[in-house]
Amino acid sequence: MPSISRKGTKMPESPIRKLVPYAEEANKKGRTVYYLNIGQPDIKTPSIALDAVKIHSLDVLAYSRSEGAEEYRKKIAKYYYNNSIEVDYSDIIVTTGGSEALLFAFGSIMDEDDEIIIPEPFYANYNGFSIASSIKVVPVISNIDDNFALPPIEEFEKLITPKTKAILICNPGNPTGYLYSREEIKKLAEIVKKHDLFLIADEVYREFVYDGVSHYSILQESGLEDYAIVIDSVSKRYSMCGARIGYLVSKNKAVIQTALKFAQARLSPPTLAQIAAEAALETPQSYFDEVKEEYVKRRDVLIEELQKIPGVKVAKPNGAFYCIAELPVKSAENFARWLLESFEYNNNTVMVAPATGFYSTPGVGLNQIRIAYVLNENSLKIAVEVIAEALKVYKD
Template sequence: MPKISSKGFEMPESPIRKLVPYAEEAHKNGKTVYYLNIGQPDIKTPTIALDAIKASNIEVLAYSRSEGSESYRMKIAEYYDRNGIALSHNDIIVTTGGSEALLFAFGSIMDQDDEIIIPEPFYANYNGFSTASGINVVPVISKIENNFALPPIEEFEKLITPKTKAILICNPGNPTGYLYSKEEIKKLAAIVKKHDLFLIADEVYREFVYDGISHYSILEEAGLEEHAIVVDSVSKRYSMCGARIGYLVSKNKEVISTALKFAQARLSPPTLAQIASEAALDTPQSYFDDVTNEYVKRRNILIEGLENIPGVKVAKPNGAFYCIAELPVKNSDDFARWLLESFDYDNSTVMVAPAAGFYSTPGVGLNQIRIAYVLNEERLKKAIKILDEALKVYKD
């Protein structure tokens, strides 16, 4: 029998999606399932984006340019300019989601067996992207006890080897909601300049920051032009996950010209989705103000609710719409599956994402879960109640 590749065998399952069959079975059995496992906002997509699709008079849905349409890239550059970041549209490559932007970045700057340093826990698919690219993740562990703050810079420097090519952060963070301070970005900038590395920042949640704190992009840091690579996306900003539009941003001309070759190999990003994404850039600030206020209310309900459950420890997020909670269980994989297979409260249950998949260090995060607070207040309160009742009866 033919064998699959070693790469395919090593490709990790998604902790976010692997429990879907259990959730579907629970639904078939008549249970209401509250989905806390995936960052699919229930916020409405801006009408201006949907109207642009309806108004299009396309007769042939043709390829776009490999780097994305010029008009869209120019409007992205204007968006960054409004946020105090001067860019040319030629510094931008439109991709099929932020995922492809990450893959293009990895392919453009790293070779087989090169290393990338990532503070963990991190977005689970970074493990998958690294496996697909044949590179090695070198983790720096941040801890729930100090709210997942950036580990001391000395911890990064200890890990740098001749194989190290980049440091990757998610800011604000998925799965922790941690927001890097300006001072932390400056420390990272100093490291990558000192050791001649790239600094990749996944900034797809940059619009969602709370408590009067401002987001500081690596593109704002002077002197980092040749080192900085930003991954961005419309998925969460405009609640357009299904559009599958993201982009790679860098002032390093060699990075962009190399990434363009990867873009040419896949021909072009989706044409129709670019039309919607270009229109979405005209979304008024009031939309983001309303959405941010909504997420703050949900965050506060979630954190307060979790803190009132005996034995649960939770880190308070300052951005995005996720948090990591530590539960009084030995294995959150088993607990998450049990919730769907064997438990209900008023014929309802919850689906969570076991957090071990958000680490690359074996054995870490086994008793943690990631929660996405993308449900409305009423549903979120019900989900917290279900989780509370479940922990009262669950036996490891």
């Protein structure tokens, strides 16, 4: 029989989605499953975006330009300008989700066996994207005890080799909710300039920052024009995960010209989704104010309830809508599967994401889970109550 590729064999399963069959079986048993495993907000998509698709006047659903429609990119540039980020529309390539933007970035700046340094835990798909691109992730570990703050710059410098091409951060972070400060961005800027590396920032959660602090983009940092690459997306910003529209943004013309070749190879981003995403740029600020207020309430309820559980440690996020919780178990993956297979409390159970998939270092995060607080406050309280009751009876 023909064999599967080594790359395909190494490709990791999604820690977010691989327990889905167990959740489906729990549903078949009549149990209510509270889904805390995936960042799919229950916030309504702005009606202006949905209406734009309903009332479009297209006669032919044609290809767009490979880099995305020019008028749309001009409006994206205006969006960035309104957020104190100055870029030209020619600095932007519209992609099929932030995932494709990251793949284009990897393909444009790294060759086989090159290395990229990423503070971990990190978005699980960074592992998959790296394997797909035949590059090596070099992790620098952040810790729940200091709320997953940026590790000391000395720790980064220890890891830099002739194969190192970039540092990648997610800001605010998935899965930790950690928000990098202006000072931390400046430290990273110093190290990439010193060692002639790219700095990639996944900024898809830019709108969701809390407690009176503001987001500082790497594109706002002077002197990073040749080094900075931003990954962005409409998925979370407008609760439009299914649109699959993202952006790659860089003032480095060579990066954009190279990424455009990858964009041309896949032809174009989806036309109808661009229509919806372009309309979404007209969403009023009041929408984001209300969404942020809702997420703060959910975060505070979640953290408060988790802290009541004996033996549970939780980091308080300053952005996005995720947190990492450390449980008094040996294997969070076994616990997560057991919750769906064997446990119910008042006919309820919970689906969480084991955190091992958000690390690349073996043996780290074994007793941690990622929780997405994308459900309403009452649902979050019920879900945490289920976890608390489960921990009382669970045996490793």
